[in-house]
Amino acid sequence: MATLVLAGAGHAHLPILTNIPEFVRRGHCVTVIGADDFHYYSGMGPGLLSGDYRPEHTRFDVATLTRRGGGTFVRDRVTGIDPGTRKVHTENSGWIDYDVLSCNLGSSVCLPTGEFDKDRVFTVKPIENLDKFRRSVQATDRNLLVVGGGAAGAEIAANLGCWLSGSGHSAHVDLIAGNVFLADFPAGIRHRVERTLDALPVRLHAGERLAKLERGQAILESGLALPYDRALLATGVTPPLLFAEADLPTGQDGGLLVNRFLQAIDHPEIFGGGDCISFADRHLARVGVYAVRQGPVLLRNLLAALEGEQLTPFRPQNHFLLIFNLGRQQGLLRWHSLTWSGRIPFLIKDYIDRRFMQEYQRCGETNQPHSSS
Ligand SMILES: Cc1cc2nc3c(=O)[nH]c(=O)nc-3n(C[C@H](O)[C@H](O)[C@H](O)COP(=O)(O)OP(=O)(O)OC[C@H]3O[C@@H](n4cnc5c(N)ncnc54)[C@H](O)[C@@H]3O)c2cc1C
Incomplete structure (x- = not known):
């Protein structure tokens, strides 16, 4: 029985969350570590400010989705990765072991200098x-x-x-x-x-x-x-620092460097999608469109990695609406x-x-x- 750990429950992981029953049926354990029980859809975010959308219309209950599918949801923040021992570190729940890891941790905005409230x-x-x-x-x-x-x-x-x-x-x-x-x-x-x-x-x-x-x-x-x-x-936005801190190969901006299979360079058991990765083949804008399109490829490749099967390449489109x-x-x-x-x-x-x-x-x-x- 192999353990798949999903670090972050963002846009690129949504197709995996809805397919947890399939992973479980095939005898795998799935653990999802998410900073919050809910994940918010960025495309509708600005409408939260105008009042066109209410929060409950723009979010996914990723904790319940995980548990209902037969996975384990850990509400916590990922703070580190040890690729050598194949463990993920969390703020409050200690170390969590993985056989295959997928990272969809998003990105953040740097705070400016100065003293402010x-x-x-x-x-x-x-x-x-x-x-x-x-x-x-x-x-x-x-x-x-x-x-x-x-x-x-x-x-x-x-x-x-x-x-x-x-x-x-x-x-x-x-x-x-x-x-x-x-x-x-x-x-x-x-x-x-x-x-x-x-x-x-x-x-x-x-x-x-x-x-x-x-x-x-x-x-x-x-x-x-x-x-x-x-x-x-x-x-x-910038990707999290934890990839560089873990000595994983990163792009110039610090994103987890992945090949066309969304697989970390030199670490075939680590995958990633969305804003937290740097795609080695070419620069991709940090937009939800790519995170969403990477989801189905990640789903196929995580199953393939767990079962020793062939991986599918991600082919980013050149133009998007x-x-x-x-x-x-x-x-x-x-x-x-x-x-x-x-x-x-x-x-x-x-x-x-x-x-x-x-x-x-x-x-x-x-x-x-x-x-x-
Ligand atoms: C205002 C605004 C509007 C946008 N509109 C669009 C749009 O219309 N179309 C478009 O294509 N793009 C849009 N974008 C860009 C889009 O937000 C990102 O490209 C998209 O969110 C990337 O998805 P993601 O899943 O990689 O990251 P995120 O959406 O950031 O998801 C990351 C997830 O990981 C969780 N997480 C983060 N850190 C940790 C941690 N340490 N441990 C555990 N969990 C963690 C977060 O809680 C979150 O659920 C917009 C961005 C902004 C700011």
């Missing part, structure tokens, strides 16, 4: 922070700060702006967009998003970078000081050189996202009361 500063990862941020906003707040001029920062500022204007709240959003707002996108997309933000209580600070965050004040590299009541950081959620049921779609904005792009995104949720929300999530913790 930690309970007023949130990062966009994990996604449930977006709900926590919204709940933390007080009627007396006047200045909400969003830092980061990429797709996540743009979606967050727009959805936050929609919520503030729709609820009669008198606060506004300052969006610190870095050197170039939406630098990875064509000018047409940038201008459409700028027009959306213009119509909302959002002030775009393009060409400005955050230098440090102090209590109640953001200091920009230009010397400008902006007051803030609460801040949300979307300044880009991108749809921004700009709040108020407005979307902005990009497919190759086509861009399309309005309600229909939003409805397409909403349909795709809800269909994905239906596939993996198998434990009555939408009926479960949401705790504010």
Whole structure:
């Protein structure tokens, strides 16, 4: 009997969680280590800020899914890997043995320098922070700060702006967009998003970078000081440090270096998917699209690794459909050189996202009361 350990229960592991009964039927033990009983779907995250989606509509009960399938769920954080003895270290549950390990630990946002109140500063990862941020906003707040001029920062500022204007709240959003707002996108997309933000209580600070965050004040590299009541950081994500700390081969950015079978280089018993890996064949953007597409390949390869069978390669697509959620049921779609904005792009995104949720929300999530913790 072999033991499969899943470190993290993110997007790439969802197909494995729903297939735990098959692993068990074949005589394998499955242990899932997850930081939380729930995993939140990033595609619907910005809608948590506008109020279009409620938390229970955007999350998967990964703990119940694991247990119902016959696996063991350990609610804990993975803090280390010892590839030599094939053990995973956790914060509270000690060492856990594996024969085959799969890592889907996501990524995190680095905190800026400076002395600030930690309970007023949130990062966009994990996604449930977006709900926590919204709940933390007080009627007396006047200045909400969003830092980061990429797709996540743009979606967050727009959805936050929609919520503030729709609820009669008198606060506004300052969006610190870095050197170039939406630098990875064509000018047409940038201008459409700028027009959306213009119509909302959002002030775009393009060409400005955050230098440090102090209590109640953001200091920009230009010397400008902006007051803030609460801040949300979307300044880009990095993989966890624990792969480098375990002396596992990593990409330049510290992600677990995997071959086209999503298998760690030099460690055939370790696999990985999603934001925490670096794909050796070519650079992949850290987007949920890849994490989701890697899931079925991981499922096949984990079974194959446990049973000594042939592995299947992951073939990443070169282009993927991108749809921004700009709040108020407005979307902005990009497919190759086509861009399309309005309600229909939003409805397409909403349909795709809800269909994905239906596939993996198998434990009555939408009926479960949401705790504010
Ligand atoms: C606001 C926002 C909107 C986005 N929208 C989109 C979008 O529309 N489309 C798209 O393709 N991409 C989108 N992305 C990118 C997307 O969030 C990521 O690429 C995606 O979440 C990667 O999935 P993942 O499963 O690798 O990681 P995650 O979704 O981060 O999942 C990792 C899981 O591991 C758990 N975990 C983390 N650390 C530990 C630990 N130490 N021990 C145990 N468990 C742990 C976490 O709790 C989580 O459940 C968005 C990102 C943001 C910030």
